[in-house]
Amino acid sequence: MPPAQREFFFHPDRRWRSDFAWPDHRLLVEIEGGTWLPGGGRHNRGAGFQTDCEKYLAAFELGYYLLRFTTKMVIDLSALKALERFFSALNP
Numbered sequence: 001m002p003p004a005q006r007e008f009f010f011h012p013d014r015r016w017r018s019d020f021a022w023p024d025h026r027l028l029v030e031i032e033g034g035t036w037l038p039g040g041g042r043h044n045r046g047a048g049f050q051t052d053c054e055k056y057l058a059a060f061e062l063g064y065y066l067l068r069f070t071t072k073m074v075i076d077l078s079a080l081k082a083l084e085r086f087f088s089a090l091n092p
Contacts, residue, residue, distance in 0.1 A: 001083060002022060002024075002025075004020040005020070005021045005022070008021030010059060011058055014058065016055045016058065025065075025090065027064065027067070028067070029069065029079075029083070030052075030056075030066065030067070031068075031071065031079075032068055032071075033071055056068075
């Protein structure tokens with residue numbers, strides 16, 4: 001798997017960043033933290049969720065693939081396995 005860029009600015013006009021990116025493959029990755037916080041984290045409360053959806057739609061409209069993972073998926077390595085499958089599909 002090629003190395004990722006961190007905090008990649010993907011939008012030409014907005015200051016939106018993805019947590020990780022492989023620009024040559026048009027792949028963005030977001031790690032959604034705070035999913036189990038009492039009352040929710042920024043990403044799963046009203047305004048934060050709305051802003052994230054706008055950001056994800058903009059990424060799609062710019063031709064990016066977007067993979068979203070929870071912290072648990074990073075810890076249990078299912079996020080890594082999904083990324084390995086993505087890159088394996090590019091080079092069968």
